[in-house]
Amino acid sequence: MARWAQQWNAIAESPEQWLELKEVLTGHCAAIGRDVNEITCSVNVRIEPEGNLEPVVAAAAAYRDVGADLIIVNLPLHPKPDSLKPLAEALGPLALRVVCR
Numbered sequence: 001m002a003r004w005a006q007q008w009n010a011i012a013e014s015p016e017q018w019l020e021l022k023e024v025l026t027g028h029c030a031a032i033g034r035d036v037n038e039i040t041c042s043v044n045v046r047i048e049p050e051g052n053l054e055p056v057v058a059a060a061a062a063y064r065d066v067g068a069d070l071i072i073v074n075l076p077l078h079p080k081p082d083s084l085k086p087l088a089e090a091l092g093p094l095a096l097r098v099v100c101r
Contacts, residue, residue: 002028
């Protein structure tokens with residue numbers, strides 16, 4: 001991973017756990033002389049089916065604050081197209097690169 005990865009996506013239950021996992025990656029990179037900043041470090045956050053955006057925005061901000069480069073927002077099944085504009089407006093102030101799946 002440390003030698004060849006262009007992106008690293010961690011499955012984490014919290015920003016603190018994500019940061020611990022990134023520290024492991026950082027150690028592996030240091031061991032081979034690679035700058036961990038060459039790797040896009042990402043995490044997934046999920047929108048709950050009821051569509052409340054506050055937890056998503058809070059989670060995205062928390063992961064950004066611990067160093068995530070990319071937040072991947074997992075949409076609920078069968079999202080309505082008109083749900084994307086409010087999501088973009090809610091996340092826009094965080095200045096994140098966001099990928100919705």
